[in-house]
Amino acid sequence: MVRGLSQWTKTLSFPARVSPQRPAKESKVFHVSPSASPTSPPSPINDTMDKAPIITDENFQDTEAEKAIMGSIVYCIHHKDGCKWSDELRKLKAHLNTCKHDAIPCGNKCGAMIPRVLMEDHLKYTCAQRRARCDFCAKEFTGHTLEKHTGTCGYEPLYCENKCGMKVQRRHLGQHKLGECAKRLVACRYCNKEFVFDTLGAHHAKCGRFPVACPHRCETAVLPREDLEVHLKDHCTTHLLSCTFKDAGCRFKGNRFSLDKHLEESAKMHLSLMCSLVTKQQHQITSLKSAISKLSLNYTGTLIWKITDYAAKMSEAKAKEGMELVSPPFYTSQYGYKLQASIFLNGNGTGEGSHISIYIKILPGEYDALLRWPFSHSVSFTMFDQTVIAEKACNIVESFIPDPTWKNFQRPSREPDSLGFGFPRFVSHEMVKKRHFVKDDTMFIRVKVDPSKIVAV
Ligand SMILES: [Zn+2]
Ligand SMILES: [Zn+2]
Numbered sequence: 001m002v003r004g005l006s007q008w009t010k011t012l013s014f015p016a017r018v019s020p021q022r023p024a025k026e027s028k029v030f031h032v033s034p035s036a037s038p039t040s041p042p043s044p045i046n047d048t049m050d051k052a053p054i055i056t057d058e059n060f061q062d063t064e065a066e067k068a069i070m071g072s073i074v075y076c077i078h079h080k081d082g083c084k085w086s087d088e089l090r091k092l093k094a095h096l097n098t099c100k101h102d103a104i105p106c107g108n109k110c111g112a113m114i115p116r117v118l119m120e121d122h123l124k125y126t127c128a129q130r131r132a133r134c135d136f137c138a139k140e141f142t143g144h145t146l147e148k149h150t151g152t153c154g155y156e157p158l159y160c161e162n163k164c165g166m167k168v169q170r171r172h173l174g175q176h177k178l179g180e181c182a183k184r185l186v187a188c189r190y191c192n193k194e195f196v197f198d199t200l201g202a203h204h205a206k207c208g209r210f211p212v213a214c215p216h217r218c219e220t221a222v223l224p225r226e227d228l229e230v231h232l233k234d235h236c237t238t239h240l241l242s243c244t245f246k247d248a249g250c251r252f253k254g255n256r257f258s259l260d261k262h263l264e265e266s267a268k269m270h271l272s273l274m275c276s277l278v279t280k281q282q283h284q285i286t287s288l289k290s291a292i293s294k295l296s297l298n299y300t301g302t303l304i305w306k307i308t309d310y311a312a313k314m315s316e317a318k319a320k321e322g323m324e325l326v327s328p329p330f331y332t333s334q335y336g337y338k339l340q341a342s343i344f345l346n347g348n349g350t351g352e353g354s355h356i357s358i359y360i361k362i363l364p365g366e367y368d369a370l371l372r373w374p375f376s377h378s379v380s381f382t383m384f385d386q387t388v389i390a391e392k393a394c395n396i397v398e399s400f401i402p403d404p405t406w407k408n409f410q411r412p413s414r415e416p417d418s419l420g421f422g423f424p425r426f427v428s429h430e431m432v433k434k435r436h437f438v439k440d441d442t443m444f445i446r447v448k449v450d451p452s453k454i455v456a457v
C-alpha cells in the first residue's frame, strides 16, 4: 500500500541535529544538514509535535528545498516499536514496504491491519478468518465461528457444578446432574424430603418412614420405622398379653394397659366364666373320684364301712322317707362277685322308724360269666361297739346263707337291681343309743362274705 506523504508527516521524527528553528533568510526553506550521519543518530525530537517542522505542499514548490528535505535523515515511524531503521526521508516509503513493524492488511482478508511481525501470530490465533480446530470435538472452524463455538462445545469436559469432583463433557452434564452425580439432590422415596444422593444411605438408616420388619415376626410384614414403637406397644399380635382368665375361657389379648382396663371392666363376665369352670371341674372331680374308687376296689370279700356324720344323716333319714346309704362296691375275691351293702338309718319295712336296716345286693361284675350261680356264700353283718374298754365291747352280728331259690342271688342283669337281702331290724335305735356304736359321730359296720360257705360269726 502506498501512503501519501501527508498521512505520515505527523508521525515523522527527526534526529536532533536537524534544527527545528528556521533561519530568518531561509524562512521558506527547511534545511537539513548534509553532514548528519545516519550511523550515529542522535536522540529523536518527538516530545512535542508543535516543535516539528510544518511541511506543506507549498514548501515543496521549491524543488531544491524538497530535495533537501527528502534527503534529511529520519527514523522509521515505528522507531518506538523497536525498528532501528534510520535513513533519508525519501527512502522511508520503500522501508515501510518491508518494515516488520508496519501494519498491513490481514492476508485472510479479515479486515484487520496487523504489523508484519505479528501477522503469523494473528493468522494463527486471532484472525477472525483463520482456520482452526476445536480441541474438544476436533471440528474445523474459522476463527470467528470458533470463538462462538468455544464455551458451547458439547465435548468440552467441565467440572460438575455440584462439586462432586467429576469432569463430564458438556453434552452429558445435564444427564449426569440428573441421574449420576453423587451430589445431586434426590427425594427420599419414603419421606419425600430431599437429600444429597451420597447421604441418602445414611438418611435411610434413620428415616422415620423407612420400612422395617416387626422384630417379633408377627403377620404385619413391614411398617414405617416411626410406627414400630406404637405397633409393639398396642398392635403386635405376638407381643400381646392374654387375659388372666384365659384358662376360664376369656379370649381377650392386649398390651399391659388395655389388659388392666379389660380386667376392671369384665369382672361380671369373668365371674360367670369362673362359675362354669368350677362346674366343669366338679364334674371332672366326680369322674376322677370314681376312677380312683375303681382303682382302690376292695377284692378281699370284707368291707369295713365307715359312716361319718351319723347324727346329720340320721335326722335326714328321719325327715326323708326311704333314705338309703350305699357302701362302696367290693369284690368277694379278685375275680369274684361284686357286692354292695346298703343301710336305712331310720329303718325299712318291719324296722321302719325303730331300727337300722341293713341289706346286701349283688351288682353286675366283670367276671359274672365265669362264676357259679346262684350266689351261695354266707354273708355276715357286724356293727362294732366302740367302747374304750375292749373286753366290755359287745358287737352285734347277723348272718345268713343264701337260699338257692331266692331271686336276689341269681346272676344280676346289667340293669341296676334295687333288690337286696338282709335284716330290716338289724339293730334297734334304742340299742344304738345304749352302747357305744356311735363314737365321734361315726359308726363302723363290717360286711363279710365267707368264700368257704361256712357260716361266719
Ligand atoms: Zn521500520
Ligand atoms: Zn486476520
Ligand SMILES: [Zn+2]
Pocket: 134, 135, 136, 137, 138, 139, 149, 153, 154, 155
Ligand atoms: Zn468443539
Ligand SMILES: [Zn+2]
Pocket: 160, 161, 162, 163, 164, 165, 166, 176, 177, 180, 181, 182, 183, 184
Ligand atoms: Zn456431579
Ligand SMILES: [Zn+2]
Pocket: 188, 189, 190, 191, 192, 193, 203, 204, 207, 208, 209, 210
Ligand atoms: Zn426418608
Ligand SMILES: [Zn+2]
Pocket: 214, 215, 216, 217, 218, 219, 220, 231, 232, 235, 236, 237, 238
Ligand atoms: Zn409385630
Ligand SMILES: [Zn+2]
Pocket: 243, 244, 245, 246, 250, 251, 252, 262, 266, 270
Ligand atoms: Zn378377660
